[in-house]
Amino acid sequence: MSKNFFDLTGQVALVTGASRGLGQYFARALARAGADLILTSRKQEDLASFVAEIEALGRKATPLALDVRDQGSIERMAVAAEEAVGQVHILVNNAGCNARKPALDVSWDDWNFVLDTNLRGSFFVAQNLARRMVKHGYGRIINIGSVTSVFGYAGLAPYGASRGGVRQLTMSLADDWGRHGITVNCLAPGWFRTEQNKVLYEDKEWVAYLEDRIPVKRAGQPHDLDGAVVFLASEASRYITGQTLLVDGGISTGAMRATVAKPPKT
Template sequence: MTNPLFDLTGQTALVTGASRGLGQIFARALANSGADLILTSRNRDDLTSFVAEIEAMGRKATPLALDVRDQGSIERMAAEAEAACGQIHILVNNAGCNVRKPALDVTWDDWNLILDTNLRGSFFVAQQMARRMVPHGYGRIVNVGSVTSVFGYAGLAPYGASRGGIRQLTMSLADDWGKHGITVNCLAPGWFHTKQNTVLYQNEQWVEYLKDRIPVKRPGEPRDLEGAVVFLASESSRYITGQTLLVDGGISTGAMRATV
């Protein structure tokens, strides 16, 4: 790295939900900027090939099992991460899920699955990492939200509630932990093609509709998130905390034409 503001050499970053999708995008970006990684997934074996990929980049990669819906699992993971790697400088709180249904069809169990994973899990992972960051007087916590943190979409009621909660949680934790040298920010992607929403992207008519509503006229690509996560994880964002950074091609502007 030629710019020390974005250099993560010598730092360790923990990325949750790293067996696929956005978690791997974030992890690769941090590794490319010099960070060693702790990667988590509910099934540790699901991380095997990705660990090999990161190690081939010349970085250390430690795979750990984590179920963010289980308090004991969170506590065990945090202890194992500290024992294996010592100081953890960065947390990317990425693990999440969704159940896409009309609001009238959402069940009690659907709601609990989404909120327990996306919101409760994110809080308690952040809490465990912050307890280990406080003694060092330094930390970067990046909570992964969504454009649904600030914008409503039919069919995503519990998901949007969980991501809106992430935005509020980010502000509260930033205020709580800023005095300890820990910044807490929310990275909110817009519409990216992931395993969760593959069914939508198989519909060409829907994709055209989506592109029409995005001011830059295309869905997000992995490279669009790389700079943002490194920025929030590095020294370059040292005076930024409690903020939500939308990486959405502008769809959160409302993206509704007022002219023909």
């Protein structure tokens, strides 16, 4: 019988920013593929109902507090994860934030808030987990980027800079840690409705503009990411590292596709 390269049974995946949004969808997909979970959020109590949901799927779920903007919090989380489960095989670096406003209105604090969360936080979480993965000679690190990792959009200067940085960081870490059996890839969703951008989707004209630009003619649904995150977490991707996988319905094939006149609000 051939091996199922997408089976994650016996592995542990740590997902940051798992109290809501895409983080929960990533965690569900990995649990359905057989992985046990470590779930993190700034407030551990925010994870209670989701822990119960993962356990109802027959998987173990351990909640841990983590503020990715705090060095001490990252280090404490990594120690607690190791004490709780031993080896963490998979990291999904999902925790993120945005400051959506015109570039002329971006403040010093806006910039620091977004870059500290999305870029600096991603690096130091990966670093702390990778130190432990090196001891075992194995690891799968999935940094969550965005279509803004490769394309620029008005009103998203700090966010785009942070996500572009995540893409470059991914390539550097892949080169650094490949010799230790650790792959590092970037999963870059296109336009998905999330808590960060839900106000945009209340504008029907903007949604029509967006969908006209996407070759498959619809925005992404969270389950559209399930296969990609399981693939990058599994043995099926064992010879893939340093790559950015765009899951965007094809919007990255051409930004001038639109026929609807109204541009998106930012």
